[in-house]
Amino acid sequence: MEPNDAQGTYNVLFLCTGNSARSIIAECVMNRVGQGRFKAFSAGSHPRGEVNPFALDLLKRTNFDVSGLRSKSWNEFAQDGAPKLDFVFTVCDDAAGEECPYWPGQPMSAHWGMPDPAAFEGSDTEKALAFADTMRGLTNRISVFTSLPLKTIDKLSLQRRLDEIGKSHPSAA
Numbered sequence: 717m718e719p720n721d722a723q724g725t726y727n728v729l730f731l732c733t734g735n736s737a738r739s740i741i742a743e744c745v746m747n748r749v750g751q752g753r754f755k756a757f758s759a760g761s762h763p764r765g766e767v768n769p770f771a772l773d774l775l776k777r778t779n780f781d782v783s784g785l786r787s788k789s790w791n792e793f794a795q796d797g798a799p800k801l802d803f804v805f806t807v808c809d810d811a812a813g814e815e816c817p818y819w820p821g822q823p824m825s826a827h828w829g830m831p832d833p834a835a836f837e838g839s840d841t842e843k844a845l846a847f848a849d850t851m852r853g854l855t856n857r858i859s860v861f862t863s864l865p866l867k868t869i870d871k872l873s874l875q876r877r878l879d880e881i882g883k884s885h886p887s888a889a
Contacts, residue, residue: 717866717874720800720821726866727799728756729823732808735760735787737768737834737847739807742854744780749858757799759790768834770847778851794819805882807854808832824871826878828857857881 719726728746732739739758746756764787775782792798800821805828830853836846860881864874 720802726754726802728754728803729793729801730758731790731804731806733761734764736764736766737771738830738850740767740771740785741851742807744775745855745858749862759788759793761790763787763789770843774847774851824875824878826882828882
């Protein structure tokens, strides 16, 4: 599979309903783990309008640049001039069940559902641990994905592998 991007970079969109935690974390992790081979974006069907403070704190503590992060609508990626997407991954069950816009570039897609750390109830320390677990699970899945031989694997095998990554336990992707 060849990337849609003229620079030879695979564009990846992570979707969640609120685009405030899981998809934001996945965007940051993919941009780091992908080492320039992948450019990640995130969006939501009903964006909250702000990044969850626990997600921001975790990303800052793990040395991610958070300056450009914002909660945004997935409609931005369905408009003229939007990046042509190679992959679209839903990371929450609600977004996976929603009617998605048409994505330019005919991206491959899969559902990589993760528990919502923002819905976790407990102390601030317990909430921070829930966010760290989410980051660990996403990092595992993204690491497996970025190690796939994308330029030599056929689309059917790749789709099967993307689905398998999403079905695996996040800590063992």
